[in-house]
Amino acid sequence: MRFYLQTLTFLVLLGLWTWKLLEPHPVPEELSEGLAALELNYLAAKSLHASGYAFLTVLAGTLPVPRHWRYFLIGLLICHGVASEIAQYLMEVGRTGRVSDVLIDWVGITAGVLVIRWWDRRKPS
Secondary structure (H helix, E strand, O other): OHHHHHHHHHHHHHHHHHHHHHOOOOOOHHHHHHHHHOOOHHHHHHHHHHHHHHHHHHHHHOOOOOHHHHHHHHHHHHHHHHHHHHHHHHOOOOOOOOHHHHHHHHHHHHHHHHHHHHHHHHOOO
16 A cells, blocks of 8 residues: 555656746746745745755655665666756746756755665664
């Protein structure tokens, strides 16, 4: 049961994340205006990129599946970061794909892997 719940959670969150990354205006206008007034748009967007991928990486890395499947899913996330930026670049309205965003995504994935490794080392043998 844990496998199905965790896998479903991962897939649903990955789907939502993909949708929001490809939506022309992913942030509600009121929130975007508030962040702009505080000059936090850039910081919030990049922090969300990193933390979103970090969270998905932790979910993928803790699925109750053989290790090679976890590596595959983390590799999929690495490719997803690239693919989402390419898709944003090709969109005609509202989004721009950037290499810097891919690097930020990969920083989030690396952070997620480090969290998994730290957590695994905490477990008693």
